[in-house]
Amino acid sequence: xxLSLSKDELAFRDEVRTFFKxxxxxxxxxxxxxxxxxxxxxxxxxxxILHKKGWAVAHWPKEHGGTGWTPVQQYIFNEELQLAxxxxxxxxxxxxxxxxxxxxxxxxxxxxxxxxxxxxxDWWCQGFSEPGSGSDLASLKTTAKKxxxxxxxxxxxxxxxxxxxxxxxxxxxxxxPTAKKQSxxxxxxxxxxxRGITVRPxxxxxxxxxxxxxxxxxxxxxxxxxxxxxxxxxxxxxxxxGNERTNIARVGMSKERIRRIKELASSVQSxxxxxxxxxxxxxxxxxxxxELKALELTQMRVVADESKHGKGKPNPASSILKIKGSDIQxxxxxxxxxxxxPFAAPFAADxxxxxxxxxWTTQIAxxxxxxxxxxxxxxxxxxxxxxxxxxxxxx
Amino acid sequence: MDFDLSEEQRLLKDSVDGLLKTxxxxxxxxxxxxxxxxxxxxxxxxxAEQGLLGLPFSEDDGxxxxxxxxxxxxMEALGKxxxxxxxxxxxxxxGGFLRRGGSAAQKAAYIPSIIDGSKTLAFAxxxxxSRYDLADVTTTAKKRGDGWVIDGEKFVVLNxxxxxxxxxxxxxxxxxxxxxxxxxxxxxxxxxxxxxxGYPTQDGxxxxxxxFSNVEVGADAAIDNPENxxxxxxxxxxxxxxxxxxxxxxxxxxxxxxxxxxxxTRTQFGVAIGTFQVLxxxxxxxxxxxxxxxxxxxxxxxxxxxDDAKERATAVAAAKVQVGKSLRFVGQQAIQLHGGVxxxxxFKIGHYFKRLSMIENTFGDSDYHLKRVSDAGGLIN
Numbered sequence: 001x002x003l004s005l006s007k008d009e010l011a012f013r014d015e016v017r018t019f020f021k022x023x024x025x026x027x028x029x030x031x032x033x034x035x036x037x038x039x040x041x042x043x044x045x046x047x048x049i050l051h052k053k054g055w056a057v058a059h060w061p062k063e064h065g066g067t068g069w070t071p072v073q074q075y076i077f078n079e080e081l082q083l084a085x086x087x088x089x090x091x092x093x094x095x096x097x098x099x100x101x102x103x104x105x106x107x108x109x110x111x112x113x114x115x116x117x118x119x120x121x122d123w124w125c126q127g128f129s130e131p132g133s134g135s136d137l138a139s140l141k142t143t144a145k146k147x148x149x150x151x152x153x154x155x156x157x158x159x160x161x162x163x164x165x166x167x168x169x170x171x172x173x174x175x176x177p178t179a180k181k182q183s184x185x186x187x188x189x190x191x192x193x194x195r196g197i198t199v200r201p202x203x204x205x206x207x208x209x210x211x212x213x214x215x216x217x218x219x220x221x222x223x224x225x226x227x228x229x230x231x232x233x234x235x236x237x238x239x240x241x242g243n244e245r246t247n248i249a250r251v252g253m254s255k256e257r258i259r260r261i262k263e264l265a266s267s268v269q270s271x272x273x274x275x276x277x278x279x280x281x282x283x284x285x286x287x288x289x290x291e292l293k294a295l296e297l298t299q300m301r302v303v304a305d306e307s308k309h310g311k312g313k314p315n316p317a318s319s320i321l322k323i324k325g326s327d328i329q330x331x332x333x334x335x336x337x338x339x340x341x342p343f344a345a346p347f348a349a350d351x352x353x354x355x356x357x358x359x360w361t362t363q364i365a366x367x368x369x370x371x372x373x374x375x376x377x378x379x380x381x382x383x384x385x386x387x388x389x390x391x392x393x394x395x
Numbered sequence: 396m397d398f399d400l401s402e403e404q405r406l407l408k409d410s411v412d413g414l415l416k417t418x419x420x421x422x423x424x425x426x427x428x429x430x431x432x433x434x435x436x437x438x439x440x441x442x443a444e445q446g447l448l449g450l451p452f453s454e455d456d457g458x459x460x461x462x463x464x465x466x467x468x469x470m471e472a473l474g475k476x477x478x479x480x481x482x483x484x485x486x487x488x489x490g491g492f493l494r495r496g497g498s499a500a501q502k503a504a505y506i507p508s509i510i511d512g513s514k515t516l517a518f519a520x521x522x523x524x525s526r527y528d529l530a531d532v533t534t535t536a537k538k539r540g541d542g543w544v545i546d547g548e549k550f551v552v553l554n555x556x557x558x559x560x561x562x563x564x565x566x567x568x569x570x571x572x573x574x575x576x577x578x579x580x581x582x583x584x585x586x587x588x589x590x591x592x593g594y595p596t597q598d599g600x601x602x603x604x605x606x607f608s609n610v611e612v613g614a615d616a617a618i619d620n621p622e623n624x625x626x627x628x629x630x631x632x633x634x635x636x637x638x639x640x641x642x643x644x645x646x647x648x649x650x651x652x653x654x655x656x657x658x659x660t661r662t663q664f665g666v667a668i669g670t671f672q673v674l675x676x677x678x679x680x681x682x683x684x685x686x687x688x689x690x691x692x693x694x695x696x697x698x699x700x701x702d703d704a705k706e707r708a709t710a711v712a713a714a715k716v717q718v719g720k721s722l723r724f725v726g727q728q729a730i731q732l733h734g735g736v737x738x739x740x741x742f743k744i745g746h747y748f749k750r751l752s753m754i755e756n757t758f759g760d761s762d763y764h765l766k767r768v769s770d771a772g773g774l775i776n
Contacts, residue, residue, distance in 0.1 A: 001404075001464050002397045003697050009396075072396055258775045279769070286769035290691070290713045293774045297690035304396045320683050388682055389675035393655050 035367035047120040082252025093117040104228035127157040127171035144173035163212040187233035206366035249325035257332040326374040432557030433601035443512030463699035474645025481554035489516025491631040496619035517558035519549035536565035555603025556593030578621030640692040688721035712764035719761035
């Protein structure tokens, strides 16, 4: 049993850290530190920097442009990325549709889409949830009817993150209306410029526009855009959602948050002294730090297990990462509210896409509001508890 | 980065689990509790035969030179079986003082009889008003001739009823809460001037309140520097905290297993109660609490070898907080999910709850250690 990194791993960490130090654009760093939304251009530029270095799709297999890093190296990379802080490459491309394409797609699809994902030529979004299909995703109703060599798609997707920037959407659609739930679903790639697609913003409680509704009205999609086999889409979706859990703990990001909390709490005054000297505040903060340390170790247990025994069966401990990871992320936003006190109130719109920086204090409350999402998305924490009860405890 | 046990460690785990499986079920435990001092000499001898009492001692001292992970393995197993025998008091704490601070003569005089199971020890540290502060010592050790005279009262001395030797913290200099001027002394339990009032503790172990009045010991009784032994005390008490974290993991693990088993077998409204989502989620939360605590117990185990004493102390304190938080939740919910039978002396689950509850209040509770972590500036800088 050994917690430490090997000499090679330490050297790797230093290499990654130095690269981030020298290459993460200052605007992105500042926006992330202050809990702002980054612009489309911010992420495109940054992904291209990573791509040039060969690190945009680091975890992909080597033949598709990945690095061949060990699980520990990938862990270090993600940790350092979040600590920088820098934004991870758009997950809908590199973590979701990319792996589905290289695992289940045909050669033509691999050759066309994968390089464009890696270079951020295409911005992808995820068409899974529908108004009536949230946690019960398999009840989805959007249909795709085969007509010659095209599918005609009708229906509605929702909670589609950053669809306003997207070139492509990967969708779960019902191709066999007679089949029971899971068995009539297919995985379709749809060009967002297709006729009949309408994107409508959903403004969230923080005033931001991250999510959208996407409407499909007789949208024609070439049959060549079907991934894998027709009516097998649910299997690919399960594979995709399994990948989504890696990195969901966001330990590095929460660490970076805590550093920022300490920095701000050392300057904000309460009763004539910095709030960091208030015993109650400090103990609340220390409690979050302890929980985060525990989570970091739990994540290391999962990573160490993967590097030793391969990625086969997921470690039962990995089901914890989502629940505790989101709890802690939310706790850090609460601590920031505690630090800022009455100055949480002033509202200033943070225009998506704008590079204008307003006073950082106005971003604290929106960050707190916005982060309620993390225990809802990616399989709500209640769904995660169902998974633990069934898969781990056998209830 | 590796959290797996080595081949040798796996063998150790199998052997201690195997021993307890055959000789320490709940019914057997009840019998052992009725023996003298509340634990079984024959089980103790078996632990000695398997070499478990000699694990942490160096090979030169007749032990196996095992490290923190081996102690973690044993303590977790003892926690699972709710073992009553004085492993913590004798091997972890008593043994800890001797192997870390003892002179060659002290080691030679005491360690072989720990390893062969013939002698046990007890740590006389807690005082009426010291609570969790290890530096708060009013018991005195005054020089007389070449030796020392010890006066004072110690409370809740685990294994104090049956120990052959006490390890006593006493002030040689300075005021009640001064960090210097504290010594540690080996005192035979049958020395003149000692009176022992033994009793069972809430979790079925045994302890004693011990009064030392005009107790004379030789110059060779002092372990380490009699005027500055606090760093040693802090280190050995950290050893004990780490061991308690591991014991709590074992007890929580078993509590969760028993609870899940109960949810699967107990039927109400015509179905197993484990089919109810509200109970499934509670059990899932218990699992999360247990695994977070397990991670921190491993962290504390590895912190035992940190070079920097402050860093070690903060890591151990953090682990004690997480384990304390988790054991309260797991212990309480295990009772809750068992319903009425969880309240009965007859059912095993309540005994886990009681042991876990006492662990929380031993060598610093969660509040105490949370303050220490926050005073140290937290874990992330």
